[in-house]
Amino acid sequence: NAGVTQTPKFRVLKTGQSMTLLCAQDMNHEYMYWYRQDPGMGLRLIHYSVGEGTTAKGEVPDGYNVSRLKKQNFLLGLESAAPSQTSVYFCASSYFGGNYGYTFGSGTRLTVV
């Protein structure tokens, strides 16, 4: 009963480097989401997916790309990291529309120097 697993948990990047954050869920959830959490800003939606092979932009999508090739995985990519992307990233998943709530991963703390 792993729930939502995020890897890595911590990462330090240099400006301009690229990386991929992986989110995996084992609950057969249709919807998956990527959020970033910054002090005083709460959670802001980056991208989301309503099913395998689909993705959509959230509130703050610039500088990020996502892919959902398999239902259980949702990848978040940073092509050219910037210091403004220093944040804690959370992945979440839910059944259709989240009627029964959302399950969150434990987060990835990313620092871009």
Add this chain to the structure above:
Amino acid sequence: GEDVEQSLFLSVREGDSSVINCTYTDSSSTYLYWYKQEPGAGLQLLTYIFSNMDMKQDQRLTVLLNKKDKHLSLRIADTQTGDSAIYFCAEIFASGGSYIPTFGRGTSLIVHP
């Protein structure tokens, strides 16, 4: 997306009741949630309420919903130091046929002896 507003801080004495307030804007919201985030961890679902309910009680937690004023509150009875955390209010809004959660900025609850 829609806006969900919360006050940022609340300080209470151990044993007192805590009341965390939230206002939302989407009158079509069907579910409203309260999540708890402990330091260094992801968000955990505390409780949720359907929009056709006025109140929901779950042990020390009481959720009150005023649909007319679009106001949601979470009352924690007999607050303990272990309740110190950030509490997020969230609603679902419909976007292009999908249902997307919007979170408030979170209320930091500080419980002191």
